[in-house]
Amino acid sequence: MSCLMVERCGTISLDSPDQNALCVRMQGDERVRGQAGLLSERRGSYPFIDFRLLNTTAPSGEIGTKKKVKRLLSFQRYFHASRLLRGIVPQASLHLLDEDYLGQARHMLSKVGTWNFDIFLFDRLTNGNSLVTLLCHLFNLHGLIHHFQLDMVKLHRFLVMIQEDYHSQNPYHNAVHAADVTQAMHCYLKEPKLAHYLTPLDIMLGLMAAAAHDVDHPGVNQPFLIKTKHHLASLYQNVSVLENHHWRSTIGMLRESGLLAHLPVEMIQDVEQQLGSLILATDINRQNEFLTRMKAHSDNRDLSLEDANHRHFILQIALKCADICNPCRVWEMSKQWSEKVCEEFYRQGDLEHRLHLEISPLCNQQKDSIPSIQIGFMSFIVEPLFVEWSRFTENTPLTITMMNNLRKNKGTWRGLLLKQHSNSEDNAAQTNEDKIRTSLEVDHS
């Protein structure tokens, strides 16, 4: 059965009332303690729900049953559940998709390893199912289903859970970003320096971590969660709050899906731990820690990819690169990502304004322009990491393409920033002229 067919059948069955996955997920806040003793998490992060609770909690501290339910579910799950309870059966829109679209999506998948892969187009062609479709295909392509004897239905169920727990209303941190990071990860896993040494377990971990690394992202950053006393901030004691949540939620879904239940316990524990280590590495606050170690390895030429620990470290670096590779894409795609991430920042700024909080850096639409945010991000975060990645891969065609795109895109943003400045100077001059003219007119009237 082709991946697209599997994906299609699964989506239809999810919409039927007897589908287990939906029922299991609606149970919400179940904390499942696995044999490893790790706590998994299936609790929602949507900030508005918590604000409503904070503002409407009765003096006794009692919260109404309806609100309790909301608190237990992420916004996505609450939305699906409430529609279902009101008897609204979701449209199985894939039924209506023209076979041409699936044909085009299938054609795109034949070029999934190319750097100019258009994930936005792919998402449209798969009717918003880019993450599930891409992952099914990549698991097949890398022989993971056969190697780990995975059950396709369970795999599909797990991927649908992951995809649906991304917030589609986030301009940036949504399932399309996850699909984009996974596609980039696939490209990096194919780099000759790395591909030669990777085991099927490394590949599965790399792809899973990429797909789930931002799951249930609330669209606001860690400082926002800390200053609003969000339950996740206290749960993780203000350390890698979002990343810990992404990891624990992933474990929750992995266990619910039963995808790996047939594997030895020690292996499941190892997968859960490594997924955590990979996802936690995407915390941008830990950038220097990883850069310093990567530089030291390159300077000392002591990376040995036969060593599982070294391979894991390179997977962490690869995931970090995949997560912030937007500026290394072709301009047309890179620009779209830049606009989306800035829109998410500005939304946080608006929310902070409404809540009478100090507006976070980069979140003030009046002061922080897209070009200035992007130039700073490229110079201080993206370039240093990709310079080290280039040293590691030894300038492969992909690395050269990415570095060229990065240089060109930065130049384009610089040009736009200059234009913006000259426009605002023109505007300022114009305003001054207007003021002078008005005052002269008043004087002469």
Ligand SMILES: [Zn+2]
């Ligand atoms: Zn991300």
